[in-house]
Every structure is written in structure tokens, then in C-alpha cells.
Amino acid sequence: MSEIYKDTLVLIDGDRTTLDTDRLQKELVRVIVNFGYNPETIESDIAESKARDGIYSPLDTLVTSSEYRRWDKKLLVGEDEAMAQAEMFQRITSAYVPVQTMKKRNLMPDSDTFLTDLSRTGVDFGIFTRGFEDWQHLKLVAAGIDNLPTKYTKEAHKYTYINSCLDGDEFVIRGFEEFEGRRYKTVVAIDDREANLDGLVDAAIGVHILPDDRTTKNPLDVERNEGQPSNLIRVFGMRGVSAFFKLSEKEGGFHQAIEVLDKITT
Numbered sequence: 001m002s003e004i005y006k007d008t009l010v011l012i013d014g015d016r017t018t019l020d021t022d023r024l025q026k027e028l029v030r031v032i033v034n035f036g037y038n039p040e041t042i043e044s045d046i047a048e049s050k051a052r053d054g055i056y057s058p059l060d061t062l063v064t065s066s067e068y069r070r071w072d073k074k075l076l077v078g079e080d081e082a083m084a085q086a087e088m089f090q091r092i093t094s095a096y097v098p099v100q101t102m103k104k105r106n107l108m109p110d111s112d113t114f115l116t117d118l119s120r121t122g123v124d125f126g127i128f129t130r131g132f133e134d135w136q137h138l139k140l141v142a143a144g145i146d147n148l149p150t151k152y153t154k155e156a157h158k159y160t161y162i163n164s165c166l167d168g169d170e171f172v173i174r175g176f177e178e179f180e181g182r183r184y185k186t187v188v189a190i191d192d193r194e195a196n197l198d199g200l201v202d203a204a205i206g207v208h209i210l211p212d213d214r215t216t217k218n219p220l221d222v223e224r225n226e227g228q229p230s231n232l233i234r235v236f237g238m239r240g241v242s243a244f245f246k247l248s249e250k251e252g253g254f255h256q257a258i259e260v261l262d263k264i265t266t
Helices: 021-034 039-051 058-064 066-071 081-096 100-106 111-121 133-143 159-164 237-251 254-265
Strands: 008-012 124-130 150-153 170-172 186-191 205-210 232-236
Touching (some): 021 039, 021 100, 021 133, 100 133, 124 133, 133 150
Parallel strands (some): 008 186
């Protein structure tokens, strides 16, 4: 194990960082339509959730819809509605999750390679995703990465949780079962939303993923924004994350790698 990984925890965002969320949502709509629901209702709720930067759960939509009440009327007679919701969730899960050989298509480009390479380093890492746990977990299952340690949150900005773990000059992890009580010198957070990273304490590293059209040969060739925090790096896609980690190994640390890039991109 490289020295830089010994006291490091890597937290990787789910939606549009690791998971191809747009593809998964389209597939969800297709599946739900087959159950007799109105696709316009589902698509409208997804769009509304995006517009207000909210978190979306298809089950919330379906449980309150007239289609659900008609289709699952037999479940609602004499039974608790939560039980009916659980039954519906089971049915949709069975129809939604693809066979194992098709799951990688639900990952963002280069995500599978990055996760495989990261697992070989021996570093502690997991998925840190925002949203309703049932829906987020279903997407992880559909992408074949539900075996990874995962923390679910509904907080508006993920840096709030990371900063809360700082204890002196170390991060003491709380509320994340697989890493509960462990101490780390550095937490590296990878996310496609800069708002989840720009409030990180200096001891943490934020890696902001930008859309990658693959026209840029060097995925680390991203100019720094004015006022960009010194512990935040911007890269193109997951291939940029992989390149940043390799540079960090070469330079002996994540902060050192950012300093090198600062000299090149500013």
C-alpha cells in the first residue's frame, strides 16, 4: 500500500459520479409504465425534484398516485399501507434490476476501472450518496456495486458530515457502520456537485468531477476558478480522478499533487 493511503478514507458520490443516474431513471420509468402507471407523472416528479435540488424517491410518487391506489387496491384493503408499499417495492425491484452481465452499463464511464484500481490500493473507501435510502440502494444494486460500504444522507451539502467528523487533526468517522470509530488523517471526497465540496475543512480533499466529452487529452488540464479553495481540484470525468490519484502517489500526497497542478493550470 502506498503511504498516502494508510490514513486516508475515500468517499465517492453515487449519482452522476459513479452511477449513470439519467440512464437508471429512464429505465425506472420504463419498468413502472409496465406496471400500469402514467409515465408523465413519474417524469414530472423527477424534473421537479431536480429543479429544486431535492431528493427523489419513486415510491413516494407512486404511493400517493391514483394509479397506485387502483392497481394495488387489494393490498390496501385491510392492510397497513407501509406493507403495501413494501410489496410494491419488491415487485419493482425484481423487474428493475438487470442481470449481472448488464449491470456495468449503469455505471458512469471509467467508474468500474477506477473502483477496481482503488480496491487494489488497499485504501478504505465507500459510496457516500444523497437521497432516500430505498431508491439509492436500488440504483446501487442495478449497477452491481451494492457490496461497497455505503452511507446515505439527506443533508443538502455533504461537506457538513465530513467536517463534523474532524476531531483535532484527525477525522473520527461516525454514523458510517463499516468505518465507525476509525481515525484518518485525510478524507478525499469525490463528487460531481461542487456545492458538496467547497465547504470542506482544509484537512480534507475535494475532487470535483466535470462532464467529460473526452476531447481533452489530459483530464487534469482544468483551469482553477477565481476563489477556488486550495484543497479542491477539478477534473474531467472518472478518468480525471484516476489520473489525480496516480499523480498523488507520485508526489507523495493529495495536497502535494494539487500544488503541482496549481503551477500548471493557473
